[in-house]
Amino acid sequence: MRNTFSLLMLLGIFCLGRPIAAQATHLLGGDIAYEYAGTASQPNQYRVTARFYRDLRSMITNYTVDLAITSSACDFTAPNGFVVQMKRISETTTAPLGCADDFKYEIILFESVVQLPPARWSLNVSLENRTPGSRNLIESQAIGFHVNAVLDNSTGLRNNSAKFTSTTLPFLCASQPHRYSFSAFDGEGDSLVYTSVAPAKPLVSGQQPSCGTPLPYASYPAGTFQDPATGQTISYPARTFSAENPLFSFQVVNGIATPYFALNAATGELTAFPLVKQVGPYVVAVRVDEYRKLSSGSNRRTFIGSVLRDVVYSVFEGSGNRNPTVTTARINGSTIDYPLDLPIDVATGSFISLTLNATDADAGQTVRLSSDVASVIPGASFQTTGPNQARLTWSVPDIPSGLYSCAVTLADNGCPLNGTEVRTITFRVSRIVLSTQAKQTTSLAAFPMPFQDRVQFQLPAQGTQVVIVSDELGRVVTQLTSRPDGLVVWQPEASVPAGLYFARSADGQQTARLLRTGAK
Secondary structure, three states: OHHHHHHHHHHHHHOOOOOOOOOOOOEEEEEEEEEEOOOOOOOOEEEEEEEEEEEOOOOOOOOEEEEEEEOOOOOOOOOOEEEEEEEEEEEEEOOOOEOOOOOOEEEEEEEEEEEOOOOEEEEEEEEOOEOOOOOOEOOHHHOOEEEEEEEEOOOOOOOOOOEEOOOOOOEEEOOOOEEEEOOEEOOOOOEEEEEEEOOEEEOOOOOOOOOEEEOOEOEEOOEEEEOOOOOOEEEEOOEEOOOOOOOOEEEEEOOEEEEOEEEOOOOOEEEEOEOHHHOEEEEEEEEEEEEEOOOOOOOOOEEEEEEEEEEEEEEEOOOOOOOOEEEEEEEOOOOOOOOOOOOEEEEOOOEEEEEEEEEOOOOOOOEEEEOOHHHHOOOEEEEEEEOOEEEEEEEOOOOOOEEEEEEEEEEEOOOOEOOEEEEEEEEEEEOOOOOOOOOOOEEEOEEOOOEOOOEEEEOOOOOOOEEEEEEOOOOEEEEEEOOOOOEEEEOOOOOOOOEEEEEEEOOOOEEEEEEEOOOO
């Protein structure tokens, strides 16, 4: 596998095709974020940060990049368009992804402060070159790199964009399930929606400032592969890669192969099953759209901005090294395991400690856990507490109720390539007092189910009690109070749309699943 690994990395730099300058920068990904930096004397200032991932085997000469900003189509010469230089502020080299002398990459940050009065702004950065040899793009060696963000402050609002919570790039040995995270944190409680989108290239070639245009995807012919689970030979049809399915990844059910790329729209968690049939680099881009309730008297949320991450997803022909996984998650010293597929309920002003234990299926391997939460989430920290173990702590600040996600990276010490998993952890923050002890929750039966205008369920304890109703994204819809006998009745307003809702007691230990249908 060592030779295969090295060959793939060399192909990423010297692949056949259009000649590339000897000093070209081969980018493995990037994203843009912004935060409000205005003052009383200079309102509407924003600090914009561009982050890029560079293959260290290429050379870099640019110590500044151009940030092209416009609120009118793609005209940077218009009165409402301009270009500023972003200064290079830091460089960080990652640990090797395998043996000590194996592949590692550099994270480079650029920054600039700009004035953005009320408008809908598009923030754009274009660079050369993308990493060549991409399996899902056409002639990636001839394509420049483009990434952008959007800020809509036309109503006069102030906004800090969502920030991605992990700087780990996706890489794995093929033919096994893989978990990765595009999770982002938004401390203002705005609703985030994650969507896989087509990566972009500069609309204008060369070094000129430019907007972006979607890249064309490559195709592959029909063929067969051996199902890793059963050994059965499975056929698959010819198809073209797409934003919905950008990987050579399949799920096999009853001998039928279907493309498999599962991105959780609420948390940014990604699961896939890339196969050894087509190893190599793929490009995956995920956009995070941000919505805010602009009126206290309405449940309607308005689009206010977006950020996008574009990264190389590297699939290698492994030697059977299996990915590590989280085996137990325990809250505040509890001996009860908490299922991380569910949100963890916390309250503002509280403190939570989450102990994570990991394991690796390969004998003799240990797992190291790491996270970038301390640099992204206020009040959060992450410490390694022993072999295969770490602790994430969070002093929950006074933030709006809602769903907040972060990422934790697991990597084994397999050689020549580590097995990895990037796990998404989600917290459901409430502004009421919640128990942070991990206890067994009780599911309550609601009637009628599904319902249209009215639904009810019974709490096991008598006395008036607070019950919170939230939607699928963890946003609080309403607060109810039970009757003295524990009966809870919900008659939602007509403005509450059809969909799935969850009702929780104040201690978080009783839950009811409520499905509202549309009007007949």
